[in-house]
Structure formats: structure tokens, C-alpha cells
Amino acid sequence: MRAFRYRLYPTKAQETALLDTLRLTRELYNAALQERRDAYRKAGKSVSVYEQMRSLPEVKAVRPEFKRVHAHVLQGVVTQLDRAFQGFFRRVKQGVTAGYPRFKGQDRWNSFAFKQVWDNSRNTWFGPGKVLDTGRIYLPNIGNVRMKMHRPMEGKPKTLTIKKEGNEWYAVYVCDAPTRPLPDTGSAVGLDLGTAHFLITSDGEFVDNPRFLQSTLKKLRVAQRSLSRKKRGSKRRRKAKQHVASIHRKVARQRLDFHHKAARTLVNHHDLIAHEDLNVKGMGQGNLARSIHQRPPEAPAFTPGEERGRAAKLLLKAVAIAISFVQD
Numbered sequence: 277m278r279a280f281r282y283r284l285y286p287t288k289a290q291e292t293a294l295l296d297t298l299r300l301t302r303e304l305y306n307a308a309l310q311e312r313r314d315a316y317r318k319a320g321k322s323v324s325v326y327e328q329m330r331s332l333p334e335v336k337a338v339r340p341e342f343k344r345v346h347a348h349v350l351q352g353v354v355t356q357l358d359r360a361f362q363g364f365f366r367r368v369k370q371g372v373t374a375g376y377p378r379f380k381g382q383d384r385w386n387s388f389a390f391k392q393v394w395d396n397s398r399n400t401w402f403g404p405g406k407v408l409d410t411g412r413i414y415l416p417n418i419g420n421v422r423m424k425m426h427r428p429m430e431g432k433p434k435t436l437t438i439k440k441e442g443n444e445w446y447a448v449y450v451c452d453a454p455t456r457p458l459p460d461t462g463s464a465v466g467l468d469l470g471t472a473h474f475l476i477t478s479d480g481e482f483v484d485n486p487r488f489l490q491s492t493l494k495k496l497r498v499a500q501r502s503l504s505r506k507k508r509g510s511k512r513r514r515k516a517k518q519h520v521a522s523i524h525r526k527v528a529r530q531r532l533d534f535h536h537k538a539a540r541t542l543v544n545h546h547d548l549i550a551h552e553d554l555n556v557k558g559m560g561q562g563n564l565a566r567s568i569h570q571r572p573p574e575a576p577a578f579t580p581g582e583e584r585g586r587a588a589k590l591l592l593k594a595v596a597i598a599i600s601f602v603q604d
Contacts, residue, residue: 277434277450277451277452277453278430278431278450278451278453279448279449279450279451280427280429280430280448280449280451281446281447281448281449282423282424282425282426282446282447282448282449283423283424283426283444283445283446284413284421284422284423284424284438284445284446284447285421285422285423285424285445286418286421286422286445287419289419290415290418290419290421291445293344293417293418293419294418294438294440294445296341296344297344297345297349297388297417297418297438298385298386298387298388298440299382300341300342300344300345301345301349301350301353301385301388302380302382302385304335304342304350304353304354305353305356305357305380305385306379306380308328308353308354308357309357309377309379310379311323311328312328312357312361324358325354325355325357325358328354328357329351329354332347332350332351332354335350344417345417346390346404346416346417348390348391348392348404349388349389349390351391352388352389352390352391353388355391357377360377361377364376364377386439386440386441387437387438387439387440388437388438389435389436389437389438390404390405390435390436390437391435392434392435393405393406393433393434393435393436393449394432394433394434396432403416404416404436405433405436405447405449407423407425407429408420411423411424411425413447415438421445421447423447429449429451430451430453430454431451431452431453431454432451432452433449433450433451434449434450434451434452435449435450436448436449436450437450441525442518442521442522442525443518458543458544460547461545461546461547462547463545463546463547463548464546464547464548464549464550465477465478465479465542465545465546465548465549465550466478466549466550466551467542467549467550467551467552468551468552469551469552471485472485473485474486474538475538475551483538486530486534488527488530488531488534489527492523492526492527495523496520496523496524499516499519499520499523500520502516502519503516503517503519503520
């Protein structure tokens with residue numbers, strides 16, 4: 277599976293419809309969570325995902341505005357809640373800290389998904405998310421939204437997620453794309469991870485740490501101080517908050533771009549890549565917290581490489597995310 281992400285440029289009317297869909301799906305999620313919690317507290321029984329899906333027509337009858345939301349989107353909201361509960365109970369059984377599914381505020385709900393966009397029987401688009409010749413995509417009850425398709429989609433699209441990041445909208449397609457094996461290089465390399473340098477290879481190559489956050493700290497400090505002076509609930513505070521979020525978002529994108537380019541270079545030149553198993557989470561609690569990424573690798577990334585295409589796919593995650601060990 278591969279994800280393809282494209283920028284959307286909705287009109288004002290379309291953005292209003294998108295925001296309305298976000299509001300209704302968040303309301304449905306919170307209502308479904310409330311139903312499950314009340315059913316267990318008052319009657320000692322659990323409500324299944326199928327029972328909640330069967331009640332969706334009743335919700336539409338009582339609340340006609342939900343008819344404007346595609347059925348797959350509403351079903352996906354209920355499924356998302358069920359997955360949250362499954363994860364909660366799984367962590368309880370494992371004896372680890374388990375956070376109970378929480379109600380979603382406006383700042384914690386920024387996407388909705390169509391669970392099926394491709395009709396396998398007819399080998400064509402199911403309807404939602406269809407890419408039109410005019411450079412737009414069709415979203416039911418929203419319209420044909422302009423999309424910048426900067427690269428072609430590969431494989432058959434499975435799902436579509438519409439996501440809002442700040443003031444920007446994105447369409448994320450998950451596609452069943454075939455792997456592309458890379459030619460064997462006969463090379464193996466080990467990685468030494470540090471803070472002075474992003475990484476040092478066993479071949480003696482040094483990759484410098486660009487320290488994107490460090491170069492943005494002054495601008496971020498000014499923006500955060502300006503935010504702290506704004507009155508809560510005011511329009512100026514909302515704009516200042518969006519400005520701070522945009523700075524963080526830019527740093528995150530710079531890091532992601534750098535990590536993927538470094539990972540791609542390693543994958544293209546080596547058949548086997550190994551790195552040390554660091555306790556990054558523990559290291560990040562000390563005085564080097566800013567220099568250490570908070571997501572440690574769970575195990576050494578060691579890929580014997582039966583298929584270079586699969587190795588490339590795994591290593592782009594392992595090196596670009598699990599080895600996102602060092603930040604600024």
C-alpha cells in the first residue's frame with residue numbers, strides 16, 4: 277500500500293461544506309462514544325460497531341443535516357471509534373497504560389474518510405474521489421474540488437481521506453500499488469546515530485544535522501509570545517494560533533523531507549542497512565531533549581533483503597521515521 281497526497285483548492289462554498297462535514301462527523305463520533313459509555317455505566321452492556329451502524333438511518337431521520345454526509349463517511353466514523361476501543365482493551369490486556377477514548381474537540385478532529393473509492397467488479401471509480409479530466413476530484417454533496425496532482429497515482433485506489441492542516445486541505449489516497457524491485461548493489465552499511473551529526477555510516481560518510489528547529493527558534497519565540505498576549509476567544513488569538521501552528525508545520529515538513537531524502541539515498545546504494553538500538557525515549561528526557569527525537573526505534577532495522585522493492589518500502593519507514601531519532 278502506498279499513500280498519495282495532493283493539495284486541494286476548494287472554493288468558499290466548498291470549504292463551507294467541508295467544514296460542515298467535519299463538524300457533523302465530529303458530533304457523530306462524540307455521540308457514539310457517549311452511547312457506548314452510557315450503555316456500559318447504566319446497563320453494564322457494550323454496544324457493537326454494527327449496532328451503531330444500523331442506527332445511522334435513524335440519526336438521519338431525526339437530524340436531516342446528516343443526509344448531506346456520504347454514508348461511507350458516517351460508517352467510517354463509527355469504525356474509527358471501534359478501533360479506538362479495540363486499542364484501549366488491547367493495552368489493558370497487555371498491562372500497559374491505556375487511555376480511554378476521549379471526546380474530540382474542534383482542534384482534535386481534522387479529517388474524514390471515504391472507505392471505498394474503487395469498484396473492483398467494474399474496475400472503475402466507485403464515485404467519491406473520482407479524478408476528473410479537468411484536474412478536479414468529485415466529492416459527494418461538496419462538488420468538484422480543484423486538486424493539484426503533482427505526480428500520477430499508482431495502482432488501484434482503496435480509500436480517500438480529506439484532511440485539513442491549518443488553512444490547507446489535502447486529499448490522501450491509499451493505493452494498492454505494486455512494488456518496484458531495485459537492482460542489487462552488493463553493499464551493506466551500518467549507521468551510527470548522534471547529535472553533532474545526523475548520522476555516520478560505517479563507510480566513514482558524515483551526514484550533517486540541518487537543525488531546522490534551531491534556525492526557526494527566534495521566529496517561533498516571537499510568535500508564541502504574541503499568542504500569549506492575545507485575549508482568549510478573540511479573532512486575533514485565533515490568527516496568532518494559526519501563525520504558530522504554521523511555523524511548527526513548516527519545521528515538520530522540512531524534517532520529513534530531509535529524512536526521506538536521506539533514507540532514499542541509503543536505500544539506493546545499499547542492500548542491507550543496520551543501526552543501533554537506542555533508547556531514544558529515555559535519552560529524550562534529559563538535557564538533550566531538544567536534540568533527540570521522541571519516537572525511538574523499537575528494534576534494530578536489519579533487512580536481509582529477499583526483495584529490494586520490499587526492503588526499500590520498509591526502510592523508507594524505518595530510516596525516515598523510526599530513525600527520525602535526532603532532531604534539532
